[in-house]
Amino acid sequence: MELGKAEEIAQTLRARIMQGILPEGTKTASERDLSEEFGASRMTVRRAIDIIEGEGLVVRLPGRGTFVARLRDRVVVDRGREVREAVEGYPMPSREQRMSDSFLKDIECLGPNSRVQFLEQPSLVAADKETAQHLQIPIGTLVLKRYQLHLVDGLPHCLIESYYPSDLFGELLTTDIGDEPLFVWLHERHHLSVAHTQEVLIARLATQSERRLLRISSKAPVVVLNRKVWTEEKRPVEWAHIIAVAALYTFTYEYDIAKRHRPTP
Amino acid sequence: MELGKAEEIAQTLRARIMQGILPEGTKTASERDLSEEFGASRMTVRRAIDIIEGEGLVVRLPGRGTFVARLRDRVVVDRGREVREAVEGYPMPSREQRMSDSFLKDIECLGPNSRVQFLEQPSLVAADKETAQHLQIPIGTLVLKRYQLHLVDGLPHCLIESYYPSDLFGELLTTDIGDEPLFVWLHERHHLSVAHTQEVLIARLATQSERRLLRISSKAPVVVLNRKVWTEEKRPVEWAHIIAVAALYTFTYEYDIAKRHRPTP
DNA sequence: GAGTGGTCTAGACCACTAT
DNA sequence: TAGTGGTCTAGACCACTCC
Numbered sequence: 001m002e003l004g005k006a007e008e009i010a011q012t013l014r015a016r017i018m019q020g021i022l023p024e025g026t027k028t029a030s031e032r033d034l035s036e037e038f039g040a041s042r043m044t045v046r047r048a049i050d051i052i053e054g055e056g057l058v059v060r061l062p063g064r065g066t067f068v069a070r071l072r073d074r075v076v077v078d079r080g081r082e083v084r085e086a087v088e089g090y091p092m093p094s095r096e097q098r099m100s101d102s103f104l105k106d107i108e109c110l111g112p113n114s115r116v117q118f119l120e121q122p123s124l125v126a127a128d129k130e131t132a133q134h135l136q137i138p139i140g141t142l143v144l145k146r147y148q149l150h151l152v153d154g155l156p157h158c159l160i161e162s163y164y165p166s167d168l169f170g171e172l173l174t175t176d177i178g179d180e181p182l183f184v185w186l187h188e189r190h191h192l193s194v195a196h197t198q199e200v201l202i203a204r205l206a207t208q209s210e211r212r213l214l215r216i217s218s219k220a221p222v223v224v225l226n227r228k229v230w231t232e233e234k235r236p237v238e239w240a241h242i243i244a245v246a247a248l249y250t251f252t253y254e255y256d257i258a259k260r261h262r263p264t265p
Numbered sequence: 266m267e268l269g270k271a272e273e274i275a276q277t278l279r280a281r282i283m284q285g286i287l288p289e290g291t292k293t294a295s296e297r298d299l300s301e302e303f304g305a306s307r308m309t310v311r312r313a314i315d316i317i318e319g320e321g322l323v324v325r326l327p328g329r330g331t332f333v334a335r336l337r338d339r340v341v342v343d344r345g346r347e348v349r350e351a352v353e354g355y356p357m358p359s360r361e362q363r364m365s366d367s368f369l370k371d372i373e374c375l376g377p378n379s380r381v382q383f384l385e386q387p388s389l390v391a392a393d394k395e396t397a398q399h400l401q402i403p404i405g406t407l408v409l410k411r412y413q414l415h416l417v418d419g420l421p422h423c424l425i426e427s428y429y430p431s432d433l434f435g436e437l438l439t440t441d442i443g444d445e446p447l448f449v450w451l452h453e454r455h456h457l458s459v460a461h462t463q464e465v466l467i468a469r470l471a472t473q474s475e476r477r478l479l480r481i482s483s484k485a486p487v488v489v490l491n492r493k494v495w496t497e498e499k500r501p502v503e504w505a506h507i508i509a510v511a512a513l514y515t516f517t518y519e520y521d522i523a524k525r526h527r528p529t530p
Numbered sequence: 531g532a533g534t535g536g537t538c539t540a541g542a543c544c545a546c547t548a549t
Numbered sequence: 550t551a552g553t554g555g556t557c558t559a560g561a562c563c564a565c566t567c568c
Contacts (some may be wrong), residue, residue, distance in 0.1 A: 206318030
């Protein structure tokens with residue numbers, strides 16, 4: 001098969017990383033050096049690195065260099081385990097690399113070496129049309145807004161913009177719950193249990209502002225995950241917009257299939 | 266905020282599409298014309314189009330031109346509806362744009378104007394290590410392999426490479442079940458019901474071969490969905506590797522949260 | 531044959547990081 | 550100050566589609 005020059009270079013670099021010639025965390029040769037080595041222009045080398053960056057093999061840090069990604073850092077978001085646990089006999093997916101293994105710890109959990117940076121101070125804002133609709137409240141109602149950047153080992157992993165009904169969560173403006181998961185706090189404080197969630201996933205290229213915050217290049221894809229959480233009483237208590245660096249995440253969904261064996265006519 | 270020139274051009278094009286100045290299906294100005302209009306080099310215009318292509322706003326057809334994507338063509342893969350149906354009172358996600366609304370119709374279903382192209386004739390192949398592990402059979406066991414390209418309105422949407430135990434599905438080598446869903450056939454023929462599934466999603470840039478088959482550019486992301494399906498008897502009956510053009514898909518997952526309100530210590 | 535997107539070149543300047 | 554990645558330029562040739 002005919003390969004472009006950039007694709008050829010990408011394959012060579014890929015092989016070097018896979019074979020351990022370039023170990024995890026290593027700084028690769030600079031783009032200028034690589035263009036000399038491969039007899040290609042720098043733009044072509046950049047396209048090659050774009051490709052393997054999109055695959056999550058390397059991370060680019062402006063001003064510093066390009067580094068081989070630590071594969072173990074890919075976060076496994078594991079959903080529907082409750083279902084699996086209820087149905088014995090199905091093999092469990094590999095546990096290594098797992099950062100979160102319960103909904104409550106979740107994508108928002110703090111793993112080792114990870115931390116959360118608030119991009120804005122949590123505040124009360126008027127719900128726009130979309131937020132109001134999802135939280136089932138009138139437009140303009142005050143809601144608690146949080147805007148966070150999650151980092152692992154200092155590397156940005158995801159952006160979370162989330163909205164909560166202020167009557168339940170408003171006191172978080174003045175109260176610090178530390179590392180306690182939000183929904184654990186909700187149960188202890190208001191005796192409300194989260195019971196149901198809907199997640200809508202889309203993958204696309206990052207926008208300029210997302211790229212700046214997540215420190216990724218212009219060709220790196222992100223996964224946009226819009227999450228809605230309801231309590232047992234069917235009250236929406238969270239509407240979150242999560243932007244995750246695609247190369248750093250794996251999403252696992254596991255669920256039972258309805259006993260309905262024919263498509264509806 | 267400081268925007269690059271490419272990002273600026275992307276925003277302008279985005280606005281033209283959103284405001285209907287460039288309606289769905291319209292052919293946009295050529296890259297050369299746009300570079301003249303914006304006073305930018307063609308490479309910069311290409312990067313701008315890369316961006317909005319990654320967002321799914323336009324589709325590039327080599328030799329023909331760049332066309333405004335028909336947004337309604339984004340396929341909504343809707344999972345976990347069984348759960349929602351069992352829990353009354355939760356609002357249903359919007360139905361418009363929905364192509365598949367049941368697992369059995371699923372990502373493999375044929376919507377209007379869609380068709381499946383077999384890239385290889387279905388055949389019996391020896392299971393490699395990965396396939397054998399997932400189907401819980403010895404390495405080298407013969408399995409039925411299917412390799413398909415799914416198109417909607419002539420536009421490639423996804424690639425599906427799937428493996429099935431040959432004792433159950435082997436006769437499909439010589440039997441054509443037409444449009445009947447595979448698992449409906451399985452139930453009618455062998456009285457086996459699919460009961461459980463696991464899906465692992467990753468988003469990344471497409472490889473060269475994927476790009477060729479799916480006719481997308483080198484910066485367009487894809488969603489890789491590895492799916493495993495079990496019967497009620499906990500027997501794996503499918504191991505599938507699905508490559509979907511990210512810009513053409515939305516994945517919706519909806520499920521109940523276990524009644525466990527504390528993270529494990 | 532004219533027009534299109536796909537790829538590549540050989541430079542250039544910038545902002546940032548490290549020393 | 551030297552090195553890095555980020556961006557941009559003004560060309561070039563190719564394969565493909567359409568007329």
